Amino acid sequence: MRNALSVDVEDWFQVGAFERVIDRADWDGLDRRVERNTDAVLALFAETGVRATFFTLGWVAHRHPALIRRIVDAGHEVASHGWDHARVFTMTAPAFRADLARARAALEDAAGVAVTGYRAPSFSIDARTPWAFDELAAAGYAYSSSVAPLRHDHYGWPEAPRYAFRPLADAALIELPVTVAQFGVRRLATGGGFFRLLPAALTDFAVRQVNRERQPAVFYFHPWEIDPAQPRVANAPLRSKLRHYSRLGAMAGKLRGLIARHEWGRVDAVVASLRVPAAPPRRRPGPSCDELSEEAQHSPTDRVAPGPRPAPGWGKAA
Numbered sequence: 001m002r003n004a005l006s007v008d009v010e011d012w013f014q015v016g017a018f019e020r021v022i023d024r025a026d027w028d029g030l031d032r033r034v035e036r037n038t039d040a041v042l043a044l045f046a047e048t049g050v051r052a053t054f055f056t057l058g059w060v061a062h063r064h065p066a067l068i069r070r071i072v073d074a075g076h077e078v079a080s081h082g083w084d085h086a087r088v089f090t091m092t093a094p095a096f097r098a099d100l101a102r103a104r105a106a107l108e109d110a111a112g113v114a115v116t117g118y119r120a121p122s123f124s125i126d127a128r129t130p131w132a133f134d135e136l137a138a139a140g141y142a143y144s145s146s147v148a149p150l151r152h153d154h155y156g157w158p159e160a161p162r163y164a165f166r167p168l169a170d171a172a173l174i175e176l177p178v179t180v181a182q183f184g185v186r187r188l189a190t191g192g193g194f195f196r197l198l199p200a201a202l203t204d205f206a207v208r209q210v211n212r213e214r215q216p217a218v219f220y221f222h223p224w225e226i227d228p229a230q231p232r233v234a235n236a237p238l239r240s241k242l243r244h245y246s247r248l249g250a251m252a253g254k255l256r257g258l259i260a261r262h263e264w265g266r267v268d269a270v271v272a273s274l275r276v277p278a279a280p281p282r283r284r285p286g287p288s289c290d291e292l293s294e295e296a297q298h299s300p301t302d303r304v305a306p307g308p309r310p311a312p313g314w315g316k317a318a
Contacts, residue, residue, distance in 0.1 A: 002273065003207060003217040004176065005264040006145065008119065008192075009038055009056035012224040014085045016122040016154060017240035018233055024084060027059075031231055034060055035067045037223035042074055044226075044252060048259045053267035055081040055119040055145075055220075058103030065110035072111045077266040079117030080104055080141075087124035088132050088146075097135050104139070117267055119220075120146035123178060126157040130167070137171035143271045145218060147177040150187035158187070163215045164271070166279040174276050176267065179217040181206035191220040196247050200254050207262050216270045219258070226252045 011034040013022050022030075038054070045052060054071050056078055061068050071078055082088075083103040088096060100118070107115045118141050125132045125146040136144050149160040164176045180187040181202060188194070190203040207217040224230055228248040233241070 001211045001214070001216060002263050002265045002270055003211070003219065004145070004267040004270040005050060005052040005259070006119070006218065006220045006267055007038070007041055007052055007054045008081055008220055008222050009034065009054050009060055010081065010085055010121075010222060010224070011060070012227070012230045012244075013233075014057065014059075015222070015224070015244065016085070016087070017244050018236055019085075021233060021236050032063070033227055033230055034223060035064045037227045038067055039070070040226055040252075041223050042070065042076075044255060045076070046074065048256060050259055050264045051075050051077075051266050051269075052264065053077040053079050053117060055079045055117070056107060057081050057085060058083040058106035059085075061103075061106040061110045068107065068110035069112065072113055077117065077268050078107055078111045078113065078115060079119065079267065080107055080115050081119050082121050085121040087122050088120045089124050089126065089128045093131050093135060096132055097139070100135065100139050116140075116142040117271075118144045118146065120144070123148035123155045125175075126155065127159065133167040133171075133173060133175070137168055137173040141173060143174045143176055143267070145176045145178065145267060147175055148180070148189065149177045150180045150189060152189065162187075163210070163213075164274050164276050166276055169279045169281045174271055174274065176216075176218055176271055176274075178220060179206050179210055181209060191218075192222060192225070193243050195219070195221065195254065195258070196225055196251050197243070200257060203258060204261060211262075216274075217262070218267070218270075219264075221251070221255065226255070 011032055013027060013030045054076055056068065068078055080103045083099045086099065091099060104115050118136055123146055147160045148156045149158060149162045150156045151158045160177060162177060162180065164174055167173060167175050179190055181190055188202065190206040195203050210217050225248060232245065
């Protein structure tokens with residue numbers, strides 16, 4: 001079965017782990033390594049003969065348009081990762097709408113092709129932000145891969161479906177959650193830093209597990225994860241340092257092995273192969289905004305509270 005291979009294109013200083021210690025205003029003065037690292041990913045994919053989707057920040061596309069063109073010329077999909085890695089739950093619906101438009105304009109100008117896919121930074125579409133699906137549908141996106149159906153200290157929506165679903169009863173938008181491994185009632189993440197830090201056998205198990213259920217796996221990683229020489233952030237929290245810097249030198253080899261053991265393709269191609277029934281007009285999972293704690297309703301930077309909860313329901317893939 002063909003699985004979805006994806007790359008979240010952001011630089012080392014734009015990750016969620018460093019968002020409280022590196023100011024966005026300082027980004028342009030830092031050592032930009034995203035172009036060389038993404039070129040290394042392109043070379044790895046050419047070597048292994050796979051096509052993938054590059055969920056790319058508009059900020060990156062605006063500064064490195066030639067890189068975006070190289071991604072397209074190599075046969076890969078360019079999709080949106082938002083403008084500057086702001087998490088969806090830090091925005092109001094109008095602010096999110098503007099972020100989508102700004103990022104898409106930069107990506108399409110650079111790529112010369114339409115952008116129809118989206119992934120929220122840090123998988124930040126969750127129980128606080130289901131209104132984001134309405135914005136994506138209104139903007140004409142064909143699919144999103146923005147939900148992590150598990151509980152995690154930085155993100156997650158454990159009540160969400162594990163496989164592809166239509167989040168809106170009145171729109172064709174498909175949500176393709178990132179793959180998690182299921183152990184009884186417990187779910188474990190398998191991509192990105194989890195793949196880098198944990199045995200590769202865990203991700204292999206998750207891919208085979210979902211494939212046995214005739215579902216595609218969705219794997220992701222970042223270009224900075226194959227860059228052991230990247231700068232160190234001295235004042236970052238110890239947990240963030242451990243997560244970000246550990247086993248960077250092992251990542252490229254692990255990726256080659258994972259690619260060789262399973263069948264991979266672009267996310268848009270995987271979505272096109274799915275049969276996902278329309279969502280029934282029923283209540284979405286998870287608590288309402290009124291039921292959330294005050295802490296859960298606000299972003300880490302306390303910028304805004306989440307928007308209202310719309311009515312349309314959910315559907316699971318066949």
